[in-house]
Amino acid sequence: MRPLDENETTALFEKLFKFTGNNLKNIVENPSYEGPDPNAGRYCFRLQKNRVYYVSESMVKRATNIGRAQLVSLGTCIGKFTKGGNFHLTVQSVNLLAANAKHKVWLKPTSEMSFLYGNHVLKGGLGRITENIVAGDGVVVFSMSDVPLGFGIAAKSTQDCRKLDPNGIVVLHQSDIGEYLRMEDEL
Amino acid sequence: MTEMDTQEHQIDLGHLMAFDPLHHFPSPPPSREELVKECLQKGTVLVQLIADALFNLPSTEDIDGPLVKLPPPMTRLPREKHLPKPKPPTKWELFAKAKGIKNRKKDKIVYDEQTGTWKRRHGYDRVNDDKDIPIIEAKMTDEPGEDPFAKRQAEKRKRVEKHEKNRLQNLKQAAKVGALPSHIQLAATALPITGTQAAPKKASKNELQDIASMAAAATASGGKFDKKLLGEKPEKHKGKYRKFLPVVEGTGIGSQERQQTEKVLNRLISKNSHEILNVDKAINMYNVKKEKKRKNQRGKDSSTSSKLNPKKQLQKKSLKKGGSSKKGKSK
Numbered sequence: 284m285r286p287l288d289e290n291e292t293t294a295l296f297e298k299l300f301k302f303t304g305n306n307l308k309n310i311v312e313n314p315s316y317e318g319p320d321p322n323a324g325r326y327c328f329r330l331q332k333n334r335v336y337y338v339s340e341s342m343v344k345r346a347t348n349i350g351r352a353q354l355v356s357l358g359t360c361i362g363k364f365t366k367g368g369n370f371h372l373t374v375q376s377v378n379l380l381a382a383n384a385k386h387k388v389w390l391k392p393t394s395e396m397s398f399l400y401g402n403h404v405l406k407g408g409l410g411r412i413t414e415n416i417v418a419g420d421g422v423v424v425f426s427m428s429d430v431p432l433g434f435g436i437a438a439k440s441t442q443d444c445r446k447l448d449p450n451g452i453v454v455l456h457q458s459d460i461g462e463y464l465r466m467e468d469e470l
Numbered sequence: 471m472t473e474m475d476t477q478e479h480q481i482d483l484g485h486l487m488a489f490d491p492l493h494h495f496p497s498p499p500p501s502r503e504e505l506v507k508e509c510l511q512k513g514t515v516l517v518q519l520i521a522d523a524l525f526n527l528p529s530t531e532d533i534d535g536p537l538v539k540l541p542p543p544m545t546r547l548p549r550e551k552h553l554p555k556p557k558p559p560t561k562w563e564l565f566a567k568a569k570g571i572k573n574r575k576k577d578k579i580v581y582d583e584q585t586g587t588w589k590r591r592h593g594y595d596r597v598n599d600d601k602d603i604p605i606i607e608a609k610m611t612d613e614p615g616e617d618p619f620a621k622r623q624a625e626k627r628k629r630v631e632k633h634e635k636n637r638l639q640n641l642k643q644a645a646k647v648g649a650l651p652s653h654i655q656l657a658a659t660a661l662p663i664t665g666t667q668a669a670p671k672k673a674s675k676n677e678l679q680d681i682a683s684m685a686a687a688a689t690a691s692g693g694k695f696d697k698k699l700l701g702e703k704p705e706k707h708k709g710k711y712r713k714f715l716p717v718v719e720g721t722g723i724g725s726q727e728r729q730q731t732e733k734v735l736n737r738l739i740s741k742n743s744h745e746i747l748n749v750d751k752a753i754n755m756y757n758v759k760k761e762k763k764r765k766n767q768r769g770k771d772s773s774t775s776s777k778l779n780p781k782k783q784l785q786k787k788s789l790k791k792g793g794s795s796k797k798g799k800s801k
Contacts, residue, residue, distance in 0.1 A: 284717055285714050285715075285717055286714065286715045286716075286717060286727050288712075288713075288714060288715070289730060289733075289734065292730060292731060292734045293734050293737075293738075296734050296735060296738050297738065300738055300742065304742075305739060307735065307738070307739075308735065308739075311731055311735060320721065324721060324722050324723075325722070325723055327722060327723045327727065327731075328731075329717070339722070340721055340722020340723055341721070341722060343717070343718055343722050344718050344721065344722055347717055347718050415750070415751070
């Protein structure tokens with residue numbers, strides 16, 4: 284386990300910024316009431332075996348008691364670094380992103396299952412969409428009952444969405460909570 | 471017997487040599503072993519004499535023992551290697567001899583007409599350097615697309631190549647006779663017989679230092695407990711090649727980590743701060759306001775109005791006013 288160095292932190296924050304925008308500050312400076320200390324600590328990012336974990340300070344301190352080979356996971360895993368140094372967000376970061384997302388998309392109940400199987404979001408399945416989405420922005424996908432289903436990249440801006448035909452792709456799928464079942468081993 | 475020995479033995483300490491000119495075998499010894507034994511006996515006597523003479527010299531103390539400076543040798547030894555063969559005359563020398571051209575001594579400093587100063591003949595800031603020519607006048611024989619400066623450079627390069635070729639040819643002629651100059655002979659013997667023909671590169675001082683420090687660390691304990699020699703510098707790479715922040719500092723996040731995350735965060739936010747102002751939305755709001763203003767103006771100007779119309783207009787106005795105020799708040 285080690286903290287991220289500057290290049291890694293930059294890569295991580297850039298990915299998160301796509302989804303959260305200025306709410307990234309809230310993620311980084313979140314007070315955490317976990318642990319015996321009555322004062323609220325903060326959350327920090329730690330790297331263990333190419334996986335980035337979002338952990339509270341007190342948890343990190345206690346985790347130093349576990350050896351490197353024995354430590355499997357701590358806190359919430361938010362993503363992985365590839366061998367080439369690129370950062371990918373995994374599905375376990377959905378809750379964190381959902382709380383701080385800037386752009387959201389709500390799916391109709393009929394197309395929820397399609398998204399959970401790994402397909403992209405078509406215009407016909409779109410329930411609501413926040414304004415001012417630019418193509419290429421990070422978007423968090425919700426069901427109509429405000430349950431976060433996953434996240435992806437916006438293929439079209441909000442204006443263009445209105446002019447699309449019903450089978451046009453609106454959100455490119457990146458991760459969904461169905462992956463907990465499909466890719467259990469790779470998480 | 472001893473008197474005879476000390477008188478007649480010639481001891482040359484410069485060569486560590488002892489010579490007995492009056493030695494002769496009284497009778498040829500019967501067998502090889504007898505001969506060897508007699509030679510050994512005589513040899514030990516002579517070696518003893520050399521040792522005695524050595525210990526009689528003044529000595530200085532050294533770490534390994536007494537150090538003695540030997541006197542210069544007295545006997546002249548014959549040549550070890552052959553006399554150098556005279557090298558065959560080069561092509562230019564033959565030509566000069568045939569034409570009767572004599573070698574003239576050249577000055578190191580020459581007067582430069584262009585600048586009016588004394589410049590050196592070869593080297594930095596020399597007399598007739600190609601790069602000092604500002605203008606080359608075009609002749610009738612020149613083609614329009616050619617670069618005369620590039621042409622001069624190309625000609626010079628060709629000349630230099632020709633000179634180099636001639637030099638190598640001269641060396642080959644000399645090598646045929648066996649009269650190569652010694653430094654070239656040594657360089658040639660350093661070439662490997664099989665494999666690449668390139669000569670091994672000479673390591674620079676810095677390279678040698680690096681290699682030496684790597685070798686010094688190639689012990690079982692990484693060279694940590696070895697005594698350092700005089701002038702040996704400490705190693706550059708202390709083993710740590712990447713610097714990481716401490717995992718836990720204080721109660722979790724340390725000041726360094728905080729600083730780093732803040733720095734990265736601020737950089738990101740400032741890079742994207744141009745998106746804080748939503749230009750499209752601002753334009754929309756401005757247009758809507760303009761439209762409203764225009765409608766209000768028109769409403770005031772229109773004098774032809776029925777009884778119902780003003781009321782309707784008033785209602786609309788109030789709605790619009792309410793709507794616009796709401797919009798203002800939701801900014």
